[in-house]
Amino acid sequence: MIRFALHGGAGVIERAALSAQREEDYRQTLGEIARDALGRLQAGESAVAVVEQAVVALEESPLFNAGYGSVLNADGLVEMDAAIMDGRDRRCGAVAALGRIAHPVSVARAIMDDGRHVLLAGRGAQRFAVEQGFALLREEQLVISARQQQLIAAKAENKVSLDHDQQFDTFDPEDRTGTVGAVARDAQGNLAAATSTGGMTNKHPGRVGDSPLIGSGTWADNDHLCLSATGHGEYFIRAQVAHDVAARMAYAGNNLLDACAATLAQVASMGGNGGLIAIDRDGHLALPFNSAGMYRGWVGADGQVRVAIYGDEAG
Amino acid sequence: MIRFALHGGAGVIERAALSAQREEDYRQTLGEIARDALGRLQAGESAVAVVEQAVVALEESPLFNAGYGSVLNADGLVEMDAAIMDGRDRRCGAVAALGRIAHPVSVARAIMDDGRHVLLAGRGAQRFAVEQGFALLREEQLVISARQQQLIAAKAENKVSLDHDQQFDTFDPEDRTGTVGAVARDAQGNLAAATSTGGMTNKHPGRVGDSPLIGSGTWADNDHLCLSATGHGEYFIRAQVAHDVAARMAYAGNNLLDACAATLAQVASMGGNGGLIAIDRDGHLALPFNSAGMYRGWVGADGQVRVAIYGDEAG
Numbered sequence: 001m002i003r004f005a006l007h008g009g010a011g012v013i014e015r016a017a018l019s020a021q022r023e024e025d026y027r028q029t030l031g032e033i034a035r036d037a038l039g040r041l042q043a044g045e046s047a048v049a050v051v052e053q054a055v056v057a058l059e060e061s062p063l064f065n066a067g068y069g070s071v072l073n074a075d076g077l078v079e080m081d082a083a084i085m086d087g088r089d090r091r092c093g094a095v096a097a098l099g100r101i102a103h104p105v106s107v108a109r110a111i112m113d114d115g116r117h118v119l120l121a122g123r124g125a126q127r128f129a130v131e132q133g134f135a136l137l138r139e140e141q142l143v144i145s146a147r148q149q150q151l152i153a154a155k156a157e158n159k160v161s162l163d164h165d166q167q168f169d170t171f172d173p174e175d176r177t178g179t180v181g182a183v184a185r186d187a188q189g190n191l192a193a194a195t196s197t198g199g200m201t202n203k204h205p206g207r208v209g210d211s212p213l214i215g216s217g218t219w220a221d222n223d224h225l226c227l228s229a230t231g232h233g234e235y236f237i238r239a240q241v242a243h244d245v246a247a248r249m250a251y252a253g254n255n256l257l258d259a260c261a262a263t264l265a266q267v268a269s270m271g272g273n274g275g276l277i278a279i280d281r282d283g284h285l286a287l288p289f290n291s292a293g294m295y296r297g298w299v300g301a302d303g304q305v306r307v308a309i310y311g312d313e314a315g
Numbered sequence: 316m317i318r319f320a321l322h323g324g325a326g327v328i329e330r331a332a333l334s335a336q337r338e339e340d341y342r343q344t345l346g347e348i349a350r351d352a353l354g355r356l357q358a359g360e361s362a363v364a365v366v367e368q369a370v371v372a373l374e375e376s377p378l379f380n381a382g383y384g385s386v387l388n389a390d391g392l393v394e395m396d397a398a399i400m401d402g403r404d405r406r407c408g409a410v411a412a413l414g415r416i417a418h419p420v421s422v423a424r425a426i427m428d429d430g431r432h433v434l435l436a437g438r439g440a441q442r443f444a445v446e447q448g449f450a451l452l453r454e455e456q457l458v459i460s461a462r463q464q465q466l467i468a469a470k471a472e473n474k475v476s477l478d479h480d481q482q483f484d485t486f487d488p489e490d491r492t493g494t495v496g497a498v499a500r501d502a503q504g505n506l507a508a509a510t511s512t513g514g515m516t517n518k519h520p521g522r523v524g525d526s527p528l529i530g531s532g533t534w535a536d537n538d539h540l541c542l543s544a545t546g547h548g549e550y551f552i553r554a555q556v557a558h559d560v561a562a563r564m565a566y567a568g569n570n571l572l573d574a575c576a577a578t579l580a581q582v583a584s585m586g587g588n589g590g591l592i593a594i595d596r597d598g599h600l601a602l603p604f605n606s607a608g609m610y611r612g613w614v615g616a617d618g619q620v621r622v623a624i625y626g627d628e629a630g
Binding site: 073079090091092096097116117118119120121122123124125126127128203204205206207208209213214215216233234237238239240243244247248250251252270 | 388394405406407411412431432433434435436437438439440441442443518519520521522523524528529530531548549552553554555558559562563565566567585
């Protein structure tokens, strides 16, 4: 049974703050990418190829915090994290703090295919990408003006927050919205997951979140599930979200929904919020989140593509 | 009950290849650091302070592949990974692909104490270290001549191996020996773990192994255990070694030894080898490895410090 889901980030997403036009842009983009993925899976493409392509399309869109349109770090630069994992044999590839490359998920894929390493970071990751033939962009080619405005606001707010010694509250939850990811089960029953993000606005240069960390923000093994997470990365690392869901299924015998709920409850108990998309070996789908909303699209059991944004929408 | 263990890496360690003098150097250094850690724990220092200090001492020694004496990447430079985790609240800090800093584990500790982020990589990590007052060394200050010889040998071997298209066998297991780590249970019953490494000889610049990845090479939570791993990092990431042991204890009800054995068996089934040191909440100790040897030291149930290297030694 072919299944697919994608997300464009979880966070404080409120109807009042989103214009009708912008909401429509999100729904249309999520739907188009999901329909393209469905077509590819129906045409026999592998789960890993389909999740890569879906994340490439999400990176291409300025609506999301990944690739073009990523948030800016404290230096005003884009540094991105991405990972991809193939459930057939748990092969995986990832990049962290990567700048000047249009599609970090495809560099992660190239690292996986190369096979020597799993994770490359910083300038070394950029050099690997160039060695593999990826184009090196100018810094400004990934930057959109809305992110420059967010950085200015974040820096102003940081200053205020530090004055009040609230250093742990300096990041606007809204800024974390936009990490993207995709999970798929192909016609052969193989599972795969991919995640890509620009991280947090005003982050320290070199900061790596959960997205590129296998077992934290990304996971796929054919025995259990494929999963891509989005949220406050530091909490998702400490809770080992992706592998924790897999482990609850493997060792506690939980079903997918119960495992996801238990893991997200643990994240919440630490003070973190966010969500995830996951598909298990039997094709069950889960799209849980404990934030106000999560941009998401999926192929339902009836084979139809659906999209949703807010918490009170089905799915 | 105070408990402590440390490792200096697992791998192909054979009696024939190790001179009597060098073997004695290893045993003496491991024993000295373990005795110092024991004294600190008896004096009431916290587990997290003691594992940091033990890893600082291991980084200081040229015998091990961490800090001074780290292996060299393909550019002939030292790039180090390290992590530390406090089992009280799962707070953690880590650095990846960090150059020109004497003690990566202390930078990881500073990231944990700062609290905003978990993992910093590359130049951004180095900048954070400098901001925190760590001295920026010259590249050559961490380099020892034995590692330069290893790099020359690895590059020669790579060339031969690539001629035969054996790109996955280009890394000498011996080169991976030397990652260091420490785990402790203090008088209050708190657990902590720390790991530090120079990674693999001739690695691609920017390559990150399992050591700095929470849940892969390092883990601590007071409910279950503290753990530091060493081995072929890419396999330890794909098997999520550190969190997998914790999850088998949490969800399958395994005891520490059974959980470690099952996880290492999974690593072996993928083709990976290495070992780990771990202490559970009740003070049980495990030092398993599936390689020929592992440099290790520990405080036994009788309160005495012991050290061992080969597979046929007790402990």
